[in-house]
Amino acid sequence: MNDTSDIPVAAVVTDTRSEEHERSRTARRILTIVLIVLILLLCGVGYFLGKIMIPQGGPLGSRVGDVGWIRSIYGFGSNADQMTTPSTTALDPANGNIWVADPGKYRLVEYQPDGSLATLMDKSPATTPEGHFRLPSKIAMDRSGLLYVAEPTYGEVRVFNTRGEEQGMFAIPSPLSLAVSDDYIVVGTNGGFAITDKFGNPLQVIGEPGRGEDQFDRVNGVAIDSDDTVYVVDTFNNRLSSWTIEGQQNWIVELGYPQNQTMTGETSFESSAPARLQTPMGITVDNGGHLVVADMFDFSLAVFDKSTGEFIAKYGEVGMDDGKLYYPSDVDYDPIHDWFVVADNGAKRVQILTLPDSGGSVAAKARQGLSGPLKACLFPLILILIVLIVSFVIGRLNRRRRERAVAEAVRQDAVAA
Numbered sequence: 281m282n283d284t285s286d287i288p289v290a291a292v293v294t295d296t297r298s299e300e301h302e303r304s305r306t307a308r309r310i311l312t313i314v315l316i317v318l319i320l321l322l323c324g325v326g327y328f329l330g331k332i333m334i335p336q337g338g339p340l341g342s343r344v345g346d347v348g349w350i351r352s353i354y355g356f357g358s359n360a361d362q363m364t365t366p367s368t369t370a371l372d373p374a375n376g377n378i379w380v381a382d383p384g385k386y387r388l389v390e391y392q393p394d395g396s397l398a399t400l401m402d403k404s405p406a407t408t409p410e411g412h413f414r415l416p417s418k419i420a421m422d423r424s425g426l427l428y429v430a431e432p433t434y435g436e437v438r439v440f441n442t443r444g445e446e447q448g449m450f451a452i453p454s455p456l457s458l459a460v461s462d463d464y465i466v467v468g469t470n471g472g473f474a475i476t477d478k479f480g481n482p483l484q485v486i487g488e489p490g491r492g493e494d495q496f497d498r499v500n501g502v503a504i505d506s507d508d509t510v511y512v513v514d515t516f517n518n519r520l521s522s523w524t525i526e527g528q529q530n531w532i533v534e535l536g537y538p539q540n541q542t543m544t545g546e547t548s549f550e551s552s553a554p555a556r557l558q559t560p561m562g563i564t565v566d567n568g569g570h571l572v573v574a575d576m577f578d579f580s581l582a583v584f585d586k587s588t589g590e591f592i593a594k595y596g597e598v599g600m601d602d603g604k605l606y607y608p609s610d611v612d613y614d615p616i617h618d619w620f621v622v623a624d625n626g627a628k629r630v631q632i633l634t635l636p637d638s639g640g641s642v643a644a645k646a647r648q649g650l651s652g653p654l655k656a657c658l659f660p661l662i663l664i665l666i667v668l669i670v671s672f673v674i675g676r677l678n679r680r681r682r683e684r685a686v687a688e689a690v691r692q693d694a695v696a697a
Contacts, residue, residue: 437458456470497515579605581611
């Protein structure tokens with residue numbers, strides 16, 4: 281048995297302090313290594329998020345008036361793979377990827393936010409003789425990753441997964457527009473719109489052809505808000521209306537001179553509508569409490585208050601240059617990036633644009649960030665915070681332990697003396 285009775289107390293304390301100091305140094309080294317690894321991980325996550333969120337060439341390509349241009353997508357690969365009739369667009373709620381219907385080539389194409397090709401869903405008569413696309417009018421995508429395609433020629437809405445495998449269909453006369461939520465599908469038609477469940481079973485059928493307040497003349501745009509409010513663009517009656525999911529009208533506003541009056545030979549083109557739209561088509565809802573309507577022949581994006589239908593502003597200049605609009609036929613909003621994707625049909629492209637005040641309040645932007653790509657950073661940030669807290673606590677405990685050891689050594693030296 282070792283006898284330590286003749287060893288000075290100070291020497292024993294010194295050895296103890298040396299061992300504790302060595303353990304403390306080892307713990308600090310381990311924590312430092314873990315912290316460096318987590319910081320590198322966070323930097324990697326930030327890099328890949330930046331590739332997604334920040335467009336190539338900077339966060340904003342240019343401005344045309346108040347419209348911010350991010351990028352234009354004309355297709356992919358060779359000239360044969362460029363778009364010919366990009367009539368409609370839909371955004372993937374999970375990652376902001378952009379789906380475009382190109383009926384002139386019987387295909388749907390998915391692009392990443394940076395404009396690169398993600399998926400080609402080619403269902404032309406040559407490649408898919410049975411069940412090929414035939415002039416899909418509108419597309420929409422839900423949170424589960426199912427893609428809904430309106431086929432007026434067939435009189436049906438078809439449902440696909442992202443691999444191009446058909447998951448089902450339901451019949452509806454002349455489906456012109458689509459919107460989906462977690463529980464409902466809204467389909468615009470020639471003479472009104474229908475609200476169905478997610479299996480296509482009809483719940484409400486609203487409207488009939490005509491020019492009356494409860495009548496419609498080609499519903500080319502529908503949207504569903506997060507509270508299941510339905511918004512409807514009545515193209516040739518040049519009207520915008522809001523409805524409950526039960527089919528009750530909240531409000532209706534005139535957007536401009538009704539084009540169907542022109543077709544009947546009426547000569548008065550005056551309209552009291554402040555928006556002065558001509559042929560409103562697609563519609564979407566942004567984070568700022570606005571409805572944004574794409575007008576094909578007004579070459580504009582018009583903004584309205586979603587609670588009242590009050591006209592707020594109109595953006596856009598006609599032209600083929602980036603940031604200008606040339607027969608835009610559809611628009612969708614990406615809450616992750618706070619930008620709009622416009623099917624600029626006449627220019628054979630899709631444009632990513634920004635509009636003023638679309639992101640909403642500071643609180644809304646914070647919620648947007650927490651529900652978007654920032655969520656991917658939270659785990660490494662929390663880990664780094666935990667490591668820093670643990671390192672601080674361990675350091676404080678070690679200092680207190682050394683202070684107590686020194687005090688005890690001093691006390692024992694005093695007793696021995």
